[in-house]
Amino acid sequence: MSDNVTKKQQPAAPREITIGGPAAGPALVVRADEVMEGDLVIALFADGTTVNTATVGDGILHATSYVAAPAPAEPCDCLACEEYDESETGPGVVLSRTTPWAMCDVAPASAPVVIRRPAPGPDLTQVSGWWAITTVAGVEIARVRAQSAEDMNRAAKALPEVQAALARDGDFHGRQLYRSQAATPGSLPSHAAHPDLRAALAVLTNLRLARPIGDIDADRADVADDTVNGLLIEPRGHGRVAAYWVVEGMLTRADGAPHRSELAVIREKFLEAGWTIEGATTCVFACRPDRTTCEQPAA
Numbered sequence: 001m002s003d004n005v006t007k008k009q010q011p012a013a014p015r016e017i018t019i020g021g022p023a024a025g026p027a028l029v030v031r032a033d034e035v036m037e038g039d040l041v042i043a044l045f046a047d048g049t050t051v052n053t054a055t056v057g058d059g060i061l062h063a064t065s066y067v068a069a070p071a072p073a074e075p076c077d078c079l080a081c082e083e084y085d086e087s088e089t090g091p092g093v094v095l096s097r098t099t100p101w102a103m104c105d106v107a108p109a110s111a112p113v114v115i116r117r118p119a120p121g122p123d124l125t126q127v128s129g130w131w132a133i134t135t136v137a138g139v140e141i142a143r144v145r146a147q148s149a150e151d152m153n154r155a156a157k158a159l160p161e162v163q164a165a166l167a168r169d170g171d172f173h174g175r176q177l178y179r180s181q182a183a184t185p186g187s188l189p190s191h192a193a194h195p196d197l198r199a200a201l202a203v204l205t206n207l208r209l210a211r212p213i214g215d216i217d218a219d220r221a222d223v224a225d226d227t228v229n230g231l232l233i234e235p236r237g238h239g240r241v242a243a244y245w246v247v248e249g250m251l252t253r254a255d256g257a258p259h260r261s262e263l264a265v266i267r268e269k270f271l272e273a274g275w276t277i278e279g280a281t282t283c284v285f286a287c288r289p290d291r292t293t294c295e296q297p298a299a
Contacts, residue, residue, distance in 0.1 A: 017056055019043070019114065023065050027116050029054050032093040032107040035115060037208065038229055039068040040248065041095055043114035044107065054112040064100035064259075067229040067247055068115070069208045071097055078103040098207065100261040118227045118248075128182040128213065130189045133162055136169045140193045143184075149174065161193070183211040187233050196235040199288055200243065203273040204266060207231045210246045225249040231266070239288035242280070243270075251282050258282045 015029040023042045029051050035041065043059040071094040084092055084106040095105040095113070107113065131152040133142040141161040146152035152174045156162045165172045177189075184192040186209040191197050201209075208230035226248040234242045244251050245262035252258055258281055266284045267277055274289035 015051060015054070017114070019056055019059065019061075023061070023116070025116070027114050029112050029114055031109065032095060032111045032113050033091075033109040035068045035070055035093070035095055035113055036117070037069055038227075039115040039117050040065050040229075041068050041105065041113060041115055045112050049112055050110070051112045054114075059114055062100070064253060064261075065116075065247070066096055066099050066105075066262075067208060069096045069098065070094065073106070076104055080104045080106050098262055098265050100259070102261045102264065118229070126179050128177050128179045128189075130177045130182040130213075131156075131174045132177055132181075132192075133159070134173045134175065135165050136171050136173065138173075141165060141172075143177075143182075143189045143192050144174075145190070149176075152176075179213060183213050185209040185211055186231055187235075188212055191233070191235050194235040196237075196239055196241050196288065197233050199239075200233045200241045200270075200286070203275065204231060204233075204243065204269050207266070207269075212246075212249075234283075236285075239290070241286055243284040243286060244282065 017027055017029055019027050027042055031051055042065045043061045045054050045058050049058060073092040073094055080103045088108055091109040092106050093109050095107060097104050099105050129145050129147060131144050131146055132140050133144060133156045134140050142159050144152055144155040146155050156174060162172050182189045186201050187197050210228050210230040210232040212228045228246055228249045230246060232244040232246050236242055243266045245259040247259060263284050270277055270286040276287040278285035
């Protein structure tokens, strides 16, 4: 696919539509080369359809929607890329290399795609309720949620990491974070400085990272933050982590089923790096290879 370099022509304006099925609600029809990272890809159309001629009745819904992570149309040995090379001659777009069907989703640049674009989040210049705790040298060692400096000081001193810093340096610093700073790639803000998180992220490369500010609710779609999408790591102690895949703030699909294909990709990356994998349904439990024991999964 190296010859199929995407070159945008005059794009048709996105069209608003309303769709039914599992992803019922308002959506947009856009060209494939206008799909952005974070868009929820819902459906495609038959060959020959354009953004201007696409209708709801012509849409081919994906059995499971997925979060787009557009990538250059470079050679890949998956079946989807091979078929595209054989059947298409024009510029192509890889909408994502991590899909529910365990291969790339490739489309002609001008092909219409049904997406749902995340709504703009709150003003990220606002101060959050999170504080970064650092050593006197400025190294972040923890984060705490507090309403005041006094609450922050009290909460920080209860943490083992801060107690160790106090014993070593005699002091620590706390800095209140803006919302944009509190959104930690790949984890909840409270885990931002955890060494097991950093070890896991070093292994799970080239995956979209969720950026939650508040807690994730696995079962409540009505309260889920639909701007949170991607990989979420939760340290469980002693070198063990739980890795989740989040779509629109949910740890499972609308029918309660796990995001199996994405979790399979995560599992393979851990195994290739020598991590030990434990059985789970809605996440991947993994233990660092430099640890001989891990905490057991919670009941």
